[in-house]
Amino acid sequence: MADEIILLDCWASPFGMRARIALAEKGIDYEYKEENLPDKSPLLLKSNPVHKKIPVLIHGGKSICESLIIVQYIDEVWKGKSPVLMPADPYDRANARFWADFVDKKIYDCGSRIWKNKGEVREAAKKEFIECLKLLEGELGEKTYFGGESFGYVDVAIVSFACWFHTYEVHGNFSIENECPKLIAWVKRCMEKESVSKTLQDPVKVHESLEVWKKKVGIE
Numbered sequence: 001m002a003d004e005i006i007l008l009d010c011w012a013s014p015f016g017m018r019a020r021i022a023l024a025e026k027g028i029d030y031e032y033k034e035e036n037l038p039d040k041s042p043l044l045l046k047s048n049p050v051h052k053k054i055p056v057l058i059h060g061g062k063s064i065c066e067s068l069i070i071v072q073y074i075d076e077v078w079k080g081k082s083p084v085l086m087p088a089d090p091y092d093r094a095n096a097r098f099w100a101d102f103v104d105k106k107i108y109d110c111g112s113r114i115w116k117n118k119g120e121v122r123e124a125a126k127k128e129f130i131e132c133l134k135l136l137e138g139e140l141g142e143k144t145y146f147g148g149e150s151f152g153y154v155d156v157a158i159v160s161f162a163c164w165f166h167t168y169e170v171h172g173n174f175s176i177e178n179e180c181p182k183l184i185a186w187v188k189r190c191m192e193k194e195s196v197s198k199t200l201q202d203p204v205k206v207h208e209s210l211e212v213w214k215k216k217v218g219i220e
C-alpha cells in the first residue's frame with residue numbers, strides 16, 4: 001500500500017496520456033485501471049470527488065488529480081530519477097506552466113469545438129485552433145523540444161494531443177502539417193521516444209471511437 005501506484009485512466013484521454021508518458025519517462029511501474037466513463041467506478045468517485053474525472057494517480061492510498069498536477073507530482077516525488085521534466089530555473093518553470101496552461105485553455109477547447117460543431121462555429125474554432133498551434137510553434141522556435149535540449153514538462157503537456165490531430169483534421173478538413181510543419185516535425189521527434197510512441201494511441205482508432213461516442217450521445 002505504501003508504495004502502491006495506481007492510475008485511473010481512459011485509453012484515449014490526452015490528459016491520461018500525460019500521466020502515462022511522465023510515468024514511462026521516469027521508469028515507474030504502476031497498475032493501470034481503465035475507467036468506463038459513462039459508468040464511473042466507486043474508486044474514481046472516491047478519489048476525485050470534486051471533478052469525478054480521470055486521470056487520477058493514487059500513490060500509497062493518496063490521490064492526486066488533474067493531469068498537469070500529476071505530471072509535476074511525478075517529477076517531484078521521483079526527482080532522483082532522470083529525466084527531470086520541470087526546468088530548474090524559476091522563470092523557466094513559470095514559463096513552462098504558462099504554456100501547459102495555454103494547452104488546456106486553448107488547444108483542448110478549440111479542438112473539441114471543431115468536432116462538436118458544424119458550419120461557422122466549426123470554422124471559427126478551426127481558425128483559432130490553427131492560430132494557437134502557430135503560437136506554440138513560435139514558442140518552440142528552433143529548439144529540439146519545448147524543454148530545450150531535453151524533453152520536458154511542456155512537451156508532455158502537448159504531445160498527447162498529437163493522436164487527436166487526425167480527428168481535428170477530418171472534422172475541420174485541413175492539414176496541421178501544412179499549417180504548422182515545424183510542430184509536426186517536433187511530434188515526430190517526440191515519437192522517437194518510447195515513452196511517447198508506446199503511449200500515444202492510434203489516431204484512426206481515436207477518431208473511430210469518438211464517432212461511436214458522438215452517435216451514442218446524439219452529436220451529429
Ligand code: GS8
Nearest residue numbers: 013014015037052053054055066067068
Ligand atoms: C481534465 C480531465 C478530463 O477532461 C485534467 O486532468 O487535466 N483538467 C483535467 N477528463 C475527462 C476525460 S478526457 O476528456 C473525464 O474524465 N471526463 C468524465 C466526465 O466529465 O464525466
